[in-house]
Amino acid sequence: MGEAPAFCYEIPLKEFANGNTLKSKSAETAIVTGNKKYVIEGSDGKSTSLGVRIYDESTAQWVHPVVLGTKPRACKGHLAVLLNEDRILIIKKGASPDDCLWFLELDTQYVRDQKTMHGGNTEVVAWSKGVRGNAEMPIVISGPSGVGKGTLINKLMKEYPSMFGFSVSHTTRAPRVNEEDGVHYHFTEKSVMEKEIKDGKFLEYASVHGNLYGTSIEAVEVVADEGKRCILDIDVQGARSVRGSPVEAIFIFIRPPSMEELERRLRARGTETEAQISKRLRNAEAELEQGISSGLFDHILYNDELEGCYQRLKEVLGLDGNVRAAPNPVSRGFDLPVVHSASELDNQIIIDCGTQELEKASKNRIVLDVSCLKGGAPGRTRGLDLYAVNSFSDELKEVR
Numbered sequence: 001m002g003e004a005p006a007f008c009y010e011i012p013l014k015e016f017a018n019g020n021t022l023k024s025k026s027a028e029t030a031i032v033t034g035n036k037k038y039v040i041e042g043s044d045g046k047s048t049s050l051g052v053r054i055y056d057e058s059t060a061q062w063v064h065p066v067v068l069g070t071k072p073r074a075c076k077g078h079l080a081v082l083l084n085e086d087r088i089l090i091i092k093k094g095a096s097p098d099d100c101l102w103f104l105e106l107d108t109q110y111v112r113d114q115k116t117m118h119g120g121n122t123e124v125v126a127w128s129k130g131v132r133g134n135a136e137m138p139i140v141i142s143g144p145s146g147v148g149k150g151t152l153i154n155k156l157m158k159e160y161p162s163m164f165g166f167s168v169s170h171t172t173r174a175p176r177v178n179e180e181d182g183v184h185y186h187f188t189e190k191s192v193m194e195k196e197i198k199d200g201k202f203l204e205y206a207s208v209h210g211n212l213y214g215t216s217i218e219a220v221e222v223v224a225d226e227g228k229r230c231i232l233d234i235d236v237q238g239a240r241s242v243r244g245s246p247v248e249a250i251f252i253f254i255r256p257p258s259m260e261e262l263e264r265r266l267r268a269r270g271t272e273t274e275a276q277i278s279k280r281l282r283n284a285e286a287e288l289e290q291g292i293s294s295g296l297f298d299h300i301l302y303n304d305e306l307e308g309c310y311q312r313l314k315e316v317l318g319l320d321g322n323v324r325a326a327p328n329p330v331s332r333g334f335d336l337p338v339v340h341s342a343s344e345l346d347n348q349i350i351i352d353c354g355t356q357e358l359e360k361a362s363k364n365r366i367v368l369d370v371s372c373l374k375g376g377a378p379g380r381t382r383g384l385d386l387y388a389v390n391s392f393s394d395e396l397k398e399v400r
């Protein structure tokens with residue numbers, strides 16, 4: 001993480017050199033990097049989420065940037081720390097444990113790519129929720145139509161309902177008779193989906209069998225917010241996009257025992273017309289070729305006999321058949337006390353607790369280790385570590 005970060009505590013903003021006076025909102029913070037001042041707006045009692053605005057000194061203008069990702073809910077106050085000149089760490093006060101650590105990305109690769117997508121001159125920032133430790137990675141499952149992806153995923157979700165959640169994709173294809181909007185897919189219009197893609201709402205998207213399919217960032221966030229491990233059923237193009245994104249995942253390709261068996265399964269399912277079946281079978285050849293030989297996938301599973309394949313899937317996911325508890329409970333956090341001071345040493349943010357807490361707490365400090373950050377927008381930022389240090393004994397203990 002680079003040089004000493006800038007710290008900022010709820011500085012009410014007043015006036016700026018260009019004469020632009022901004023209404024000072026309660027509990028907002030300002031971080032300056034280069035010729036830009038990033039203001040994270042606190043709660044004004046009306047907004048439901050933290051807002052962002054930027055003062056550009058070179059143009060002496062205030063700008064409201066395009067803000068990507070799920071926004072943190074409004075809070076009573078926050079601490080802002082600039083890390084590595086490319087992102088701001090936000091520590092929320094009085095937030096629930098799974099909602100207290102956030103990153104606002106200013107100049108990461110993802111933000112730069114999104115700026116290019118928005119024409120190059122638009123200011124873009126992206127939120128990414130911070131999670132402690134190495135939360136379980138999402139699982140990407142690909143394979144040709146009819147190979148049994150949905151069947152395997154349903155079995156997994158039925159056996160481990162508290163452990164896995166399905167990423168509900170958007171698609172422009174028509175619903176099948178047994179499919180429910182918002183459950184199997186978000187069924188949508190092409191023009192609407194194209195606009196949302198342009199607005200940066202999608203982690204990935206692809207044209208498959210003549211229709212548009214895509215995973216929205218929100219679809220993945222919703223599952224992670226439930227403390228569950230996200231499963232994505234997406235095609236090989238989508239898997240390649242996710243591989244190229246900051247989202248770290250396990251990639252699994254399901255292959256059929258033969259093309260004849262694939263055709264038999266597709267027909268037996270009875271959900272496609274003859275023309276659609278032919279198209280899916282033609283596409284299956286290319287998908288198999290790419291799935292098997294591209295090196296994209298961490299695991300390739302034969303779905304010959306269903307139970308056997310399901311057992312192998314469980315093995316690669318580290319499930320021994322007896323595990324029932326969620327491996328990824330809602331990430332632990334801490335309630336930021338009244339802050340006295342903060343400093344940085346060797347990638348550790350040291351926050352001294354305030355005196356309004358218990359007498360003893362005034363002697364405590366919290367250490368946030370940011371040396372092993374991974375991932376980031378358009379997903380979670382993992383690898384944060386958090387300790388409480390009691391200065392009486394200098395004893396280190398984990399904050400729970």
Ligand SMILES: Nc1nc2c(ncn2[C@@H]2O[C@H](COP(=O)(O)OP(=O)(O)O)[C@@H](O)[C@H]2O)c(=O)[nH]1
Binds near residue numbers: 144173
């Ligand atoms: N890239 C991408 N592919 C998707 C997404 N959702 C579904 N797909 C893929 O689209 C293909 C067609 O899906 P679908 O119409 O449900 O047919 P099925 O796979 O035969 O059940 C499959 O290969 C899915 O994995 C998505 O969000 N993104």
Ligand SMILES: Nc1ncnc2c1ncn2[C@@H]1O[C@H](COP(=O)(O)OP(=O)(O)O)[C@@H](O)[C@H]1O
Binds near residue numbers: 143151265
């Ligand atoms: N191992 C298997 N052996 C026989 N039939 C299977 C097997 N796996 C899945 N099927 C069946 O094949 C059809 C297609 O499976 P599905 O899960 O819908 O595929 P996908 O989601 O990959 O398109 C379904 O009717 C399903 O019951």
